[in-house]
Amino acid sequence: MKNYDYSAIEKKWQKYWEEHETFKTDVWDFSKPKFYALDMFPYPSGVGLHAGHPEGYTASDIVSRMKRMQGYNVLHPMGYDSFGLPAEQYAVTTGNHPNGFTQENIKTFSKQLKELGFDYDWSKMIATSDPEYYKWTQWIFKQLYLDGYAKYIDMPVNWCEELGTVLSNDEVIDGKSERGGYPVVRKNMKQWVIDQPAFAEKLLEGLDEIDWPESTKSMQRNWIGKSTGVEVEFDIVGGGEFSIFTTCIETIYGITFMVLAPDGAITESLLDRVQNREEVQAYIDETKKKNDMDRTELNKTKSGCELKGVTCINPVNGKEVRMFIGDFVLASYGTGAVMAVPSHDQRDFEYAVAHNIDMIQVIDGKDGHIDVTDAAMEKTEYLGKGYKLINSEEFTGMTVEEAKEAITVKLEKMGRAKRTVNYHFREWIFARQRYWGEPVPVVHTENGIHVLDDEELPLILPELDDYKGKNGKAPLENATEWKQYDRNGIKGVRETSTMPGSAGSSWYFLRYIDPHNDKEFANQELLKHWMPVDLYIGGPEHAVGHLMYSRIWNRYLYDKGLAPTKEPFKKLVHQGMILGENGVKMGKRFPKYVVNPSDIIRDFGADTLRLYEMFMGPLEVSKPWSQSGVEGAKRFLNRVWNFFTEESNITEDNNGALTKVYHQTVKKVTDDYEQLAFNTAIAQMMIFVNAVYKNGSCPREYAEGLIKMLSCISPHIGEEIWSILGHDDTIAYESWPTYDEAELVEDTVEIAVQVNGKVKAKLNIAKDEAKDKVLADAKAEESIAKLIDGKTVVKEIYVPNKLVNIVVK
The missing domain is CATH 3.90.740.10 (Valyl/Leucyl/Isoleucyl-tRNA synthetase, editing domain)
Incomplete structure (x- = not known):
């Protein structure tokens, strides 16, 4: 038996995947059916991942790996929603450009995600604060403006003097800013907005065409109102x-x-x-x-x-x-x-x-x-x-x-x-008096608003000496030279508000398909092949924010002939929250219950963390963390390792003892993975492993089938055992195991044996056994024989394959 050194094994295979670009997707390969899996991309905070992040990411990873084995060309990208207030506050506090802070955080997040063994195609990584990306955010905004959907109007807004910016309703709590607790007042301001009500009917119709949780659909319908x-x-x-x-x-x-x-x-x-x-x-x-x-x-x-x-x-x-x-x-x-x-x-x-x-x-x-x-x-x-x-x-x-x-x-x-x-739907306020966001690509002139030509994009953020706004004005007001515009006979002042954080995340699912295209936001042929996203996983807190904005931008682009589908996300799943061991949300209030995934990886391994989080319960429900549960997951992986790495346990012949449970396992795991019911899939694999131990050996075909299925959840141990079983290539592109329906049919059934209508025993019989044989066996069963001894049998009732009832007096 080989030593299970999870740390060395995980590093080995992460290096292999990176060097061999194992999960790089050839988006131009149209020879296979496509599968596009997507996670709601994170904001790269300085804190890094917490234990809740891997849950949804692991779920999409499992399905992606299975689909790849089933012959699909899988696109599973990752990126970062990297504009935002924390980086801006860092810039204000330190005087340093927020991009450096953001890039360091991206490195931290990427390192942690790679340590978890996710099958992301890192060649397609995007960040919304990258000029190569936000060039096209600006371009789409420009089209919205030219088509009359982006407007510059006077309207009441939530104004925070201390932060020097407009805030959305969900950023204001009890009349104060969510971040910092500063006073917020309503005031009329000239403001950029997107005309959401113009899309209301189309958004309502679209909800009938997508596989989303009904609760989320209901929230969107109510929000549209x-x-x-x-x-x-x-x-x-x-x-x-x-x-x-x-x-x-x-x-x-x-x-x-x-x-x-x-x-x-x-x-x-x-x-x-x-x-x-x-x-x-x-x-x-x-x-x-x-x-x-x-x-x-x-x-x-x-x-x-x-x-x-x-x-x-x-x-x-x-x-x-x-x-x-x-x-x-x-x-x-x-x-x-x-x-x-x-x-x-x-x-x-x-x-x-x-x-x-x-x-x-x-x-x-x-x-x-x-x-x-x-x-x-x-x-x-x-x-x-x-x-x-x-x-x-x-x-x-x-x-x-x-x-x-x-x-x-x-x-x-x-x-x-x-x-x-x-x-009920109102305009989407589409400007913030902040620095760290996409510059709005327009110029205010004496004759009105001038939009920048395409060749002037991206309009890149200037570096500043002071990133804090003054006297209620946006930080970009400090960019004296940058503000002034004089080109081709047009003179004016640039817009100094920036777009909200939701701008870049409203279309990123399209850019992933063709992230390095500098001629258009994505190639139309590629978009037609890959859209819509087949599986989208993320938190329910985005039900009427990000998910609504994404639908609006996608629908606008669809109407304009630039996106191929009316709806961007075919199937949506919300993962539940992972709570602290005390049953409350992990956070600053209960710091001792916050679980750092890096600590779990260090002490138990990434495979154990992934397996545990998938085994905790149904994906959609919230559940508390349990350290003993982590230890249990590790014990199961140890059992798998100890048995399947021992050469003498793997046989080339098949005596049939495991045939039924193996085929049952393949069917259940396949069906459960499709339904994202990972906890019950794991339970079934545990049943199979128990049967293997009881049998003392396992046919090679069944051993390899189990490792393929398990590798989707715990990929490092899967790859290592696969290599020990004699294979030179990665397990990632092996064919998915199949099952035979005929082998799923039960040969025996358990029936209840009643005396005067009360169950007194259980009896295993051959399925569809003759009535006389079943009645004779039932009356011969020791506990039943005692109950009817010396009594007159009035009636004998047999419901085939279900029960026997013996009536006596």
Whole structure:
């Protein structure tokens, strides 16, 4: 028996793979079916990998290795989402260019990934901060602008003075920046945006065509938030007008107040007319400290302020309606105003109770009245289909369905309404007042915006003496010479905002296919062959961020004839989180439970780490780390090593003793790998190894089949045993083991033996055995014979291959 020196073996094969470029993909080889596996690429932080990273990466690695053995041409690349705030803060703190910091981190990450034995094609590595890459990010942005999807508009944003930049909603927590905890306020700024709503319908349709978790599809549908309804125009007493959007036009006679966005244009136009301006202005200022999430989903207080002295007119009955501002109404969503019908909407009801506003019931309820006590707060609901209108003039007595149409027609004839579709989806804010991001390839001139010519790309970031913005301005404002543009008779100032971190990650899956092309972002023939991505694995936290942005960019390129598929990712799987041994997320709060994969590799080996993480439980669920589990995984690999490296244990003949369990194992492992059910695949291989030990020997064909399957999970030990079994080449391109369906059929079955309907014994019989033989064997079984001895057998029941029931008295 050879010594299992995992450290030496793993180094040996990692060196072999690198020197032989074992996993380099010839993307122009169209002779085989393709398989494109992709991991959500990491941000190369200075901390390096943690134990959660290898889980998803190992899963894609296993499938890639199996597919390669099954004859597929496999593309499995890796790269880095390398623009971002941590590198920028490093630059601000040290005065050093963030690229050096980023490159060092990339080296660390790459070293750790190679130590784990992943089958990445490193020749196709990309980094979003590489000018060779972001040239094409800029080029795609340029096309978006020329086609009217990228816009430069004035809009409310989350502004952090201390960081000197705009922040996205998910970067703001309780009115403060997620990074640093600095105050954030809402303010209007000229801002680059991508028109996401323009893609809403196509994105909704696309969700029906892809194999994604239903929970993720649901989150995207909700985020897009399609609503079909009516936009109604209201006059403001004393002059002016505004519109609201509603899906419940049949309740319009129940309006008792209006709520406007505090920071919206409608409110601003009314400030000089309100009688309580100081109170209103204070509420507006307070609202600007909150992000959209705080103002909507997290809003529990129903805070607000009346615009005293200002009312509007309900167009269906001419009645005056009080007007309020409330922070749950967003200027950037819909019209920035909502009609409130407290009798038939929970939010409106709670707001009306909080502000002592009248209610008018307009849909007949079961008890015919509205209860405004605190106890009823959770009971108020919209009374819909099948109910009839009350207190609604000529529409009283109509059903909700009838009234919805009739009231819409009346308002249309009055010229006060139009049918429309609204989306929760809003513009994607596409600029940051930061240094470490893609420069926006435009110039501001006296005549408007000039986009750079293709030959001027990439527009490379200049080096600065000071990477921190000043007086609310972007760091690139410090690049005095770089800012000035004078070319071909065009003079102006470059845009000094940079793109958000999500820009480069919105199309990287296309660039991997042809990463060194300097003529186009990727060759069209290659894209047609390789897209879509067959398997995409990553965390669920990206459901409405990265995954949505990627779909938008891909769909835009598809519509433009530059991407071959409507959807970029055919199958998506979210891996669960690996928790600390205390069952909570690994992190700064519980540092002693943070597991460094390099430590596990040092003490147990990469193969053990990979095997353990796949055996912990279903890939999609979160599970706690267990040191004893790691030790168990190591023991199993030791058992495999001890048996299959002993020449005398491997036989050239086959006595059939392992035939059934081997074919069962090949089938289950193959099926489980396809379904990403790695824990049960490993369990089946353990069953086979136990059978091998019990048998004392193993036919060569079965030994090699097991090592092929195991090598997908633990590739180093797989390669080493493969070589010990007499092979000179890598196992990576060997053919996948097959199974015979005929060998899966069971010869015997276990049946239950009952006495008077109660199970008293189990009996193994030949499958489809004759009834008389089964009954005789059942009655002869020792425990059954005792129970029926001296008693009269009334009836004997036999359900073939399932049970025997002997009725006695």
